[in-house]
Amino acid sequence: MGALDGKVAIVTGAGQGVGRCHAELLAAEGASVVVNDLADSALEVTAAISASGGTAIAHQSDIANWDATGGLIKAALDTFGELDIIVNNAGLLRDAMSFSMTEDQWDLVVDVHLKGHAATAHHASRYWRATAKSLPEGAALRPRRIINTTSESGLFGGPAQLNYGSAKGGIVTMTLILAKELGRYGVTANCIAPRARTQMNESIDRFKKPETGFDSYHPAHVSPMVAWLASDAASDVNGQTFIVTGDEIHRMAIPTVAGAITAGDQPWTVDSISAHKSQLFGSDSPTIPPWAGPPMR
Numbered sequence: 701m702g703a704l705d706g707k708v709a710i711v712t713g714a715g716q717g718v719g720r721c722h723a724e725l726l727a728a729e730g731a732s733v734v735v736n737d738l739a740d741s742a743l744e745v746t747a748a749i750s751a752s753g754g755t756a757i758a759h760q761s762d763i764a765n766w767d768a769t770g771g772l773i774k775a776a777l778d779t780f781g782e783l784d785i786i787v788n789n790a791g792l793l794r795d796a797m798s799f800s801m802t803e804d805q806w807d808l809v810v811d812v813h814l815k816g817h818a819a820t821a822h823h824a825s826r827y828w829r830a831t832a833k834s835l836p837e838g839a840a841l842r843p844r845r846i847i848n849t850t851s852e853s854g855l856f857g858g859p860a861q862l863n864y865g866s867a868k869g870g871i872v873t874m875t876l877i878l879a880k881e882l883g884r885y886g887v888t889a890n891c892i893a894p895r896a897r898t899q900m901n902e903s904i905d906r907f908k909k910p911e912t913g914f915d916s917y918h919p920a921h922v923s924p925m926v927a928w929l930a931s932d933a934a935s936d937v938n939g940q941t942f943i944v945t946g947d948e949i950h951r952m953a954i955p956t957v958a959g960a961i962t963a964g965d966q967p968w969t970v971d972s973i974s975a976h977k978s979q980l981f982g983s984d985s986p987t988i989p990p991w992a993g994p995p996m997r
């Protein structure tokens with residue numbers, strides 16, 4: 701028996717890399733999977749899942765196209781009669797420093813990541829809300845899942861990634877908003893930041909497969925957390941973000957107030973803020989916060 705028997709999942713950008721591993725594991729755990737990608741590799745992944753005894757169809761479409769993404773949701777419903785899990789994973793990079801970035805580089809990356817995540821959530825939540833509202837009073841809601849993909853660049857700010865890091869940061873906030881909006885319909889929304897060897901980074905030395913020992917950056921190591929978040933075992937996990945890499949899972953703290961000052965029933969002035977600066981920051985540094993991700997292996 702699989703952890704996802706009887707469930708229907710969409711994985712975006714599942715033609716290769718981390719997304720392919722998610723699609724294969726969700727299928728191995730019993731889900732029927734819609735393998736989305738722009739590329740023909742969606743067909744190859746679907747064939748591989750079927751050859752291993754799983755159930756999958758391919759849907760080749762651009763996740764940043766609002767209407768085409770409506771078609772992706774419809775394909776899952778038309779083929780499998782349900783939709784339980786969306787893994788928003790599709791992505792790409794167009795790195796450049798802020799002073800060199802073109803409008804096209806900005807638009808493409810923000811569209812694929814931010815709009816791509818919002819489009820699946822929009823179309824699926826329309827269906828999920830309608831089905832929840834049509835249930836008889838007191839009937840149990842069907843568990844639904846959105847699993848988004850951010851990046852450490854989005855959490856800590858990656859130089860040369862103004863487009864990518866901004867979109868990925870937005871995805872963390874989007875996850876919280878979806879969690880708050882859709883919980884009443886049985887939907888949880890959570891977010892992962894993977895760190896794994898894919899075509900995005902395979903030329904970087906530290907990502908290379910080691911000669912011996914644990915292959916920490918194998919992309920398949922990210923997928924069990926996605927399958928767990930998709931399963932009924934994680935029904936009470938909502939609005940959370942995790943960094944997932946190798947044998948490590950790191951739960952991120954929700955942004956919290958780190959220091960506060962008050963002017964006492966009168967407006968602040970430039971001088972009075974200066975006078976309270978040390979109280980506002982306490983022992984914290986007032987300059988750029990450190991990159992606080994797990995250490996690199």
Ligand SMILES: NC(=O)c1ccc[n+]([C@@H]2O[C@H](COP(=O)([O-])OP(=O)(O)OC[C@H]3O[C@@H](n4cnc5c(N)ncnc54)[C@H](O)[C@@H]3O)[C@@H](O)[C@H]2O)c1
Pocket residue numbers: 712713714715716717718719736737738739741761762763764789790791792812849850851852893894895896897898899900901
């Ligand atoms: N690999 C890492 O270490 C890492 C780190 C942080 C975040 N991520 C994120 O993980 C996700 C997967 O990345 P990956 O490393 O597997 O990259 P990848 O390039 O191997 O895979 C991305 C897939 O998305 C598809 N895609 C791109 N644009 C699309 C679109 N408009 N519509 C549909 N599909 C589209 C690509 O064709 C590709 O198959 C991305 O969101 C990425 O930003 C990866």
